[in-house]
Amino acid sequence: MAASSRRAVLTGIGVLNAIGLDHSSVWTSLSQGRGGIRPIQTFDASGLPVRIAGEIPSFDGKAYLEKEQRKGLRMMARPIQLAVAAAQKALEDARINPKKDLDPTRFGVEFGSGLMATDLTEIADAASVSATPQPGVVDLHRWGEKGLPVIQPLWMLKYLPNMMACHISILHDAQGPNNTITESDVASLLALSEAYHIVRRNGADFMLVGGAESKLNPLSMVRQCLFEPLSHRNDDPAHACRPFDRDRDGLVLGEGGTVLALEDLEHARRRGARIYAEVTGVGASFDSGRSGQGVVRAISAALRMAQIAPSDVDHINAHGLASIPSDLYEARGLYEVFGKCQPTIPVFAPKSYIGNLGAGGGVAELAASVLAMHHGQLPGTLNHEHPDPECPVTVHTGAPRPVQRDHFVKVGFTQNGQCAAVVIKRIPGEG
Amino acid sequence: MRRRVVITGMGAITPLGNTVKELYENQLQGRSGVGAIQAFDATRFPTKFAAHIKDFDLARYVPAAERWKYSGVNTRFAVAAAQQALADAGLLSHDRGDRTRFGVYLGSGEGIQDFQNLMSLVAHAYDPQARKLTVAQFCREGMNAFHAECESEQELHTTAAHIATAFQLEGPNYNCLTACAASSQAIGEATELIREGEADLMLSGGSHSMIHPMGVTGFNLLTALSTNNEEPQKASRPFDQRRDGFVLGEGAGMLILEELEHARRRGATIYAEVEGYGTTADAFRVTDSHPDGRGAAACIRDAMKDSGLSLEDIGYINAHGTSTQVNDRVETLAIKKIFGEQAYRIPVSSSKSMLGHLIAAAGAVELITCVMVMHHGVLPPTINYEYPDPECDLDYVPNVAREKRVRHALSNSFGFGGQNITLIVGLPA
Numbered sequence: 001m002a003a004s005s006r007r008a009v010l011t012g013i014g015v016l017n018a019i020g021l022d023h024s025s026v027w028t029s030l031s032q033g034r035g036g037i038r039p040i041q042t043f044d045a046s047g048l049p050v051r052i053a054g055e056i057p058s059f060d061g062k063a064y065l066e067k068e069q070r071k072g073l074r075m076m077a078r079p080i081q082l083a084v085a086a087a088q089k090a091l092e093d094a095r096i097n098p099k100k101d102l103d104p105t106r107f108g109v110e111f112g113s114g115l116m117a118t119d120l121t122e123i124a125d126a127a128s129v130s131a132t133p134q135p136g137v138v139d140l141h142r143w144g145e146k147g148l149p150v151i152q153p154l155w156m157l158k159y160l161p162n163m164m165a166c167h168i169s170i171l172h173d174a175q176g177p178n179n180t181i182t183e184s185d186v187a188s189l190l191a192l193s194e195a196y197h198i199v200r201r202n203g204a205d206f207m208l209v210g211g212a213e214s215k216l217n218p219l220s221m222v223r224q225c226l227f228e229p230l231s232h233r234n235d236d237p238a239h240a241c242r243p244f245d246r247d248r249d250g251l252v253l254g255e256g257g258t259v260l261a262l263e264d265l266e267h268a269r270r271r272g273a274r275i276y277a278e279v280t281g282v283g284a285s286f287d288s289g290r291s292g293q294g295v296v297r298a299i300s301a302a303l304r305m306a307q308i309a310p311s312d313v314d315h316i317n318a319h320g321l322a323s324i325p326s327d328l329y330e331a332r333g334l335y336e337v338f339g340k341c342q343p344t345i346p347v348f349a350p351k352s353y354i355g356n357l358g359a360g361g362g363v364a365e366l367a368a369s370v371l372a373m374h375h376g377q378l379p380g381t382l383n384h385e386h387p388d389p390e391c392p393v394t395v396h397t398g399a400p401r402p403v404q405r406d407h408f409v410k411v412g413f414t415q416n417g418q419c420a421a422v423v424i425k426r427i428p429g430e431g
Numbered sequence: 432m433r434r435r436v437v438i439t440g441m442g443a444i445t446p447l448g449n450t451v452k453e454l455y456e457n458q459l460q461g462r463s464g465v466g467a468i469q470a471f472d473a474t475r476f477p478t479k480f481a482a483h484i485k486d487f488d489l490a491r492y493v494p495a496a497e498r499w500k501y502s503g504v505n506t507r508f509a510v511a512a513a514q515q516a517l518a519d520a521g522l523l524s525h526d527r528g529d530r531t532r533f534g535v536y537l538g539s540g541e542g543i544q545d546f547q548n549l550m551s552l553v554a555h556a557y558d559p560q561a562r563k564l565t566v567a568q569f570c571r572e573g574m575n576a577f578h579a580e581c582e583s584e585q586e587l588h589t590t591a592a593h594i595a596t597a598f599q600l601e602g603p604n605y606n607c608l609t610a611c612a613a614s615s616q617a618i619g620e621a622t623e624l625i626r627e628g629e630a631d632l633m634l635s636g637g638s639h640s641m642i643h644p645m646g647v648t649g650f651n652l653l654t655a656l657s658t659n660n661e662e663p664q665k666a667s668r669p670f671d672q673r674r675d676g677f678v679l680g681e682g683a684g685m686l687i688l689e690e691l692e693h694a695r696r697r698g699a700t701i702y703a704e705v706e707g708y709g710t711t712a713d714a715f716r717v718t719d720s721h722p723d724g725r726g727a728a729a730c731i732r733d734a735m736k737d738s739g740l741s742l743e744d745i746g747y748i749n750a751h752g753t754s755t756q757v758n759d760r761v762e763t764l765a766i767k768k769i770f771g772e773q774a775y776r777i778p779v780s781s782s783k784s785m786l787g788h789l790i791a792a793a794g795a796v797e798l799i800t801c802v803m804v805m806h807h808g809v810l811p812p813t814i815n816y817e818y819p820d821p822e823c824d825l826d827y828v829p830n831v832a833r834e835k836r837v838r839h840a841l842s843n844s845f846g847f848g849g850q851n852i853t854l855i856v857g858l859p860a
Contacts, residue, residue, distance in 0.1 A: 047570030075717060104714065105729060113608075115541060115587055123550070124557040124564050131554030136576060138550040140644065144475030147550075148648050156649030157717055157847070161587065162609045166848030169714040175726060178712035178850050179616055182587035182608040190605055194620060197627055203710070218566045219549070222573035227583035284603035284629070285531065286595040294601070297531055301629070416592035418604045 007265040008199040009427070011273040012094025014086040014210075015367050017256030017354045018054035022089055027371045030379040031400055035353045037237045037252050043218055050230045052237035053216050054254025054355030056082075064088040069171060075158050076167060077116045079360070082257030083164035083212035084171065090208060091172065094261035094273065098172040101271065108176035108204040109169050110195040112187025112211030113161035114359035117219035125150045168208055168259075176204040182359065185319070186284075186412045187211055188258070189362030189420035193282035195262050196422075205267040210259035211360035224253060229323045239383050243320030243349035244327050244395050246386040251321045254355025258364040276370050280407070281306030281423035287413065290325070292333030294419035299337050299411055306407065306423035311341045313423075314405035315378050315396065317369040319412045320349025321356060326415060331391035334411075339392065346396035348372070352382035366410040366422060373426040376403050436622045437859060439699040440520025440687030441799050442512040442636075446482035446680050446786050450515065454796065455803040458811035459832040463664040463785050465678055470642045471546075478656040480663035481642045482680035482787030484508065493597065501580035503542030506590045508683035508792075509638035513594045516634065516685040520699060525599045528697070533632040534602030535595050536621035538613025539683075540639035540791040542585035548576045590638060602630040608791060611751070612846030613637050615794025615854055618686060619708035625690050633688045636795035640681035650679065653718070655755060667788075668815035669752035669781035670759045670823040677753040680787025684795030703802045703856040706839065707738025713849030720757055724765030726851045731769045731843065734853035738839075742773045745855070746837035747804055749797045750827075751845045752781025752813065753788055762843060763823045778835065780828040784814040794844035798854055801840035805858050808836050 013023045018036025020026035029036070036054045045051040061073045061081035065088070073081060091098060098107060126147035130138045157163060162180040169178050177198050181191045188211025195209040215224050224230065231250035233240035242248040268275055283301025287294025303310065316338065319330055338345045350365040357364045372378045377400035384395045406426045413419040443450065446464030447457035457464075464482040473479045484504075489496040492511040499507050517523040522533075556569035583589070591606040603624055609616050614637025621635035641650070650656045657676040659666035667678040694701055711733060713726035720727065735742070751762055767774045782797050789796055804810055809832050816829035839857040846852075 044566045045570070047567035047574075049574065105711070109712065115585060120553050120564055120566075120569065121562075124553050124562075125559060127550040127553040128557050128559045131551055135555070136548050136551050138547050138554075140472040141475040143550070143644065143648075144473065144477075148476065148651060151648065151652055153652045153654075154718070155652055157653070160610060160848065162846065162848045162850065163717070165609075166712075166717060166850075169712040169849060170716065173714050175712050175714045175729065177710040178609070179607050179620065179710070180609050182606050183591070183604070184586060184588040187588070194605075197623055201623065201627075218569050219573070222570055222577060223582045225574060226577055226579040282629075284534070284605070286535070286592075286601045286604040288596050288599055288601055297601070414588055414592070416588060417595060418588060418592060 004200040006200045006202060007278055008196045008262055009265050009268050009278045010260050010276045010370060011263045011268050012090040012261030013367050014089030014093060014259040015364060016056060016082055016086055017364055018056055018254055019353050023371060027375060030353060030368055031377060033380055033382060035238055035382050037240055037355055039237060040216060042216060048221055048225055050225050050232060051234045052240055052252060054252060055216050056255060061085060075154055077158050078214045079116055079212045080164050080167060082214060083111065083210060084167055086210055086257035086259040087168045087208050090259040090261050102206050104173045104175040106176055106205040107174040108198060108207040109165040109174045109178045110191045110207055110209045111165040111180050112191040112359040113164050113180050113182055114184065114213050116159040117217055118159055120218060122155060123151060164212060183418050184414040185358055185361055186414055186418045186420040187359035189412045189422055190284060192363060192422055193284060193420060196279045196282055199262060199264050205264045207262045208259050209262045211363045212257035213358035213360040214255035215253050216255050241322050241352045241355060242383040243322045243352055243381060244331060244388055244391045244393055245384050246388040248322045248324060248327065251323050252355040254357045256354060256357045256360055256364050258360055258367050260363060275427055276374055278425045278427055279422060280425045283421045285419045287417045287419055290329055290417060292329035294417060295330055295333030295411055295413060296336045298419040298421040299409055302421040302423045308407055310338045312405060313345050313407050313409050314403050315346045315348050315408050317365055317408055317410040318347045318349045320351050322351060327391055331393045335392040344394040347393045348378055348396055349381045362412045369408045369410060370424060373403055378403055434626045435691040436625045436688050436705045437691050437694050438686050438702045438802060439689045439694050440516040442515025442519060442685045443796055443799055444484055444508045444512045445682040445796055446484060449487060451799055455800060458782060458785055458800065459809055461812050461814045461830060463814065465663045465666060465787055468642060471644055473647060476647055477651045477658050478647060479660050482678060484682055502584045504640045505540050505542060505638045506593050509539055509590045509594060510597060512683035512685040513598060513634055516687050517598055520687040530599050531601045532630050533600045534604060534630040535591050535600050536605040536617045536633050536635045537591045538607050538617035538637035538791045539590040540608060541587055543643045544585060544645050545577060545581055546644045552576055600634055609850040610846035610848055611790055611793055612844040612850040612852045613791035615844035615852040616710060618795060618798060619710060619852055619854055621688050622705045622708055625688055631690045631693045634685060635688050636685035637792035638683035639789060639791035641790055642679050642681050665815045667754045667784050669754040669784050669813055670820060670827045671816050672818040672820035674754045674756065674759060676755055678787040680789045682789050682796060683792050684799050701859045703805060704859055706857045707734040707855030709734030709737060709853040711851045715849060717848060720761045720845060724761040724768060726849060727762060727765035727845060728768040730851035730853045731765060734855050738855045740839055742770050744839045745777055745841050747810055747840040748777055748779040749801050749842045750779050750781045751843040752783050754783060760822045763825055774825055778810050778828045779825050780811055780813045782811060798842050801842050801856050804840055805837050809834050
């Protein structure tokens with residue numbers, strides 16, 4: 001085992017999603033039980049079978065950048081803009097001015113990111129000159145000669161997944177390690193895991209770690225409607241996302257960006273930083289049978305690394321997708337690890353507030369629990385009204401409950417089998 | 432002491448052959464894998480050529496290959512290369528080793544977009560006179576026209592999931608996509624996962640094809656591709672003064688990374704050790720690398736430091752060598768920055784002169800080439816090297832393979848957006 005005495009702590013939180021555009025407004029919504037699932041407003045969703053989401057109705061990327069940096073926004077798809085904005089908020093919250101306070105070569109960036117759909121208006125003229133009367137057939141000769149040349153030269157760069165970490169490294173002069181994990185719903189948890197190893201192995205002193213995603217555009221929504229088990233509760237969006245509830249009917253999509261400042265403990269102490277919490281364990285696995293065994297192995301590995309027992313955990317921040325099969329096997333996995341703990345360890349499912357943020361989801365949800373530890377109160381999960389008897393978990397609902405222990409576990413997985421878990425510890429006296 | 436990581440299996444599906452042996456031998460012959468684009472009618476595109484995979488049939492590698500009929504070629508290439516690497520390492524059978532300690536870390540690209548349907552739908556919902564797109568119509572028609580499984584198979588985590596499922600690899604499962612640096616970064620970080628004790632074995636590498644209408648369109652718009660349509664096999668000419676851009680390739684390269692003691696205990700063939708890994712960012716511009724090679728040089732330096740080797744130990748460099756004006760100049764500068772006078776004594780060649788640019792998969796295939804060089808003692812050349820560029824003045828092994836015993840080799844990969852990766856491999860002691 002590579003022994004390292006270096007410790008990695010969280011010193012800044014930047015979070016934008018359907019329930020707030022910074023961590024204090026997000027906390028207010030969480031502590032008041034106010035969810036953000038609403039009818040889609042940013043485009044005409046009337047042609048879709050699903051018309052609800054955890055949307056940010058009034059996001060303006062310009063508000064987060066200096067005037068001379070704003071022209072760069074043209075080259076950033078919405079998820080990249082959300083990432084850049086969250087990075088700005090995280091740096092402010094960490095009270096870091098990177099160009100003054102950090103050695104650029106010891107400053108890294110690590111993101112969870114996903115496929116980004118092209119803005120249809122950017123290809124519409126090219127498509128139009130190349131189309132044929134036959135549906136589904138485009139004339140490639142016309143595309144090559146007349147279509148291709150009318151698209152913006154930098155078109156492709158606007159949608160590359162690694163451009164979140166790239167733009168952030170450029171804006172803040174982060175010359176250290178820079179990676180982009182593209183593992184769907186566990187992407188940003190794996191990004192945090194990797195960044196944790198990088199800080200511990202002395203590869204960086206300070207890292208911006210995050211994830212962002214937005215599927216709330218026509219092309220992505222069509223695709224998600226085709227292959228994701230989405231909730232069809234269009235008439236009752238506030239109650240659509242129902243983790244571990246008997247009446248759940250699928251997941252709800254959301255959008256957002258989250259960035260955490262992850263810092264070497266000594267580096268943080270030297271500059272007198274406020275320390276929210278420490279990352280003490282990470283684990284990852286693959287669940288080839290979608291049985292919940294992957295969840296068990298990821299959590300067990302993370303607990304082992306953190307050197308704690310299941311009973312040391314204050315609460316479990318669940319994946320809680322609210323899809324019918326995945327809540328079942330997640331609950332069984334959680335029961336296998338935590339089922340013997342007395343009193344039972346409560347489960348918190350933040351997707352009930354913000355929906356599924358995909359590649360940006362893991363850190364967005366983890367941030368909710370970091371805020372809970374910071375404020376000493378665990379928010380209730382929404383819409384868990386009729387516990388599914390097949391799901392052996394105790395979901396905390398209703399008014400916030402006082403935090404009782406110093407650790408929480410965040411778990412996430414993809415419907416294809418990738419699993420990840422992270423253990424976070426509140427540091428008493430420094431939180 | 433930290434855990435050491437060795438390479439115990441390799442697999443490759445490349446434009447120069449669908450085995451590691453063919454890949455290497457065809458490079459030694461100086462063959463080009465470049466030809467006319469076959470995947471679609473590119474005859475009116477600015478670039479009409481690329482380096483395709485030839486004679487590929489997934490059914491030769493795995494049973495029930497129809498499982499992947501809706502997957503992109505990226506996944507199909509990856510499954511085949513993974514099967515080769517696992518078989519090579521003697522780990523194909525599911526009962527070999529503790530599969531929960533055996534993970535996957537790929538730098539694999541996206542699947543292939545349904546270009547014809549997408550553009551047709553957009554055109555149908557668009558009024559070019561008013562420049563207005565009727566979104567509701569696009570959505571309604573899209574729900575009927577797109578194929579659900581073909582769409583979901585484009586997602587970026589599906590390849591790593593398919594491999595884990597097919598071969599029952601239940602350890603940590605990662606995929607990174609840092610443009611042209613992706614599979615090298617995957618191998619570097621997979622090495623770190625083994626060093627940290629999160630796994631004993633990792634299947635790592637990459638797979639990608641951007642030889643499709645959107646890929647060629649995107650790169651042509653960036654003017655990153657060579658447009659030497661008259662002589663496609665001469666288009667990829669790294670370090671040559673008349674280079675005018677890279678040539679798209681496609682394929683997959685997979686390696687089995689294993690903790691040294693684990694490999695020894697089971698009596699595995701150890702091809703090489705992963706000795707050094709460096710990872711930095713340019714933090715300069717989205718479109719250009721730093722003109723002084725700042726990030727690239729720092730990356731080579733970090734990898735050297737990680738390996739504990741001295742500059743004289745490096746016997747060969749497999750360059751990123753894309754054949755773009757900027758990359759080849761800046762990479763040369765970065766190598767000279769770190770190696771000083773010694774730089775002129777290290778042969779540097781670019782596999783991309785023959786293979787084209789496999790984008791996310793490039794680094795893995797090039798690292799495999801480094802391992803083969805150490806085992807067989809012959810360096811692949813940089814082909815199409817005709818007109819020396821005064822700013823590129825290293826020994827690029829021009830045009831003909833060369834015998835040289837190499838104990839330690841270095842491979843560079845630099846991604847669009849500024850990610851720099853260097854890997855160093857060495858023969859087992």
